[in-house]
Amino acid sequence: MYTCGPTVYDYAHIGNYRTFVFQDILRRFLRLRGFKLNHVMNLTDVDDRIIANAAAAGLGIREYTEKFVQAFFTDCKTLSIESPEHWIRATDHIKDMVALIEKLQQNTYTYPSEGSIYYRIMKFKDYGKLSKVDLSGIQAGARVGQRPLRKRKRPGFRIVEGAEAWRAFLGDADWGGPAGLAHRMLGDGDEIPWRHAGYSHRRR
DSSP states (O other): OOEEETTSSOOOOOOHHHHHHEEEEEEEHHHHHHHHOOOEEEOOOOSSHHHHHHHTTOOHHHHHHHHHHHHHHHHHHTTOOOSSSOOOOOOOOHHHHHHHHHHHHHHHHHHEETTEEEEEEESSTTTTTTOOOOOGGTOOOOOOSSSHHHHHSEEEEEOOOEEEHHHHHHTTOOOOOOOHHHHHHHHHHOEEETTOOOOOOOOO
């Protein structure tokens, strides 16, 4: 099972832990039902905010994020959240992300938009089956979250960050995303992929 951990640009707040408590409940439920878990959780220790904040503080990325990583571990213990079998840092697996994205590009599963690379969700016939997402209702260009809305002609999600800050950190190979980490740790077998394992409030 793969679950997304925190983006450690700052201390996590109580709303963030709602997601991790849910993941913990899911983990305990699966074990209760007899599944033997190989649970991987990533720590996103590089993104636009981390790069900018670390540069402003005059620190390296690992040095800047370490205190937030340790604070997250402490909070999880306080909340009795079980640890996964594997904690992995995004910065330790950049090459794995690059390899996976290049493979997707070669198989035409991606498209470019405004300097970033997006996954063509329409090429995956079962996309949304697990979460019961109706793809017919997806509006091209719509995006939910803290980042600005970006108009795109085709629905998809971003798998390659195109920001200039990433170029300073990674050069031309400015790739990022959880999929590469999951593939590296769990392969193509019978894992339960649970990307950004939170709960949707939308009524279905």
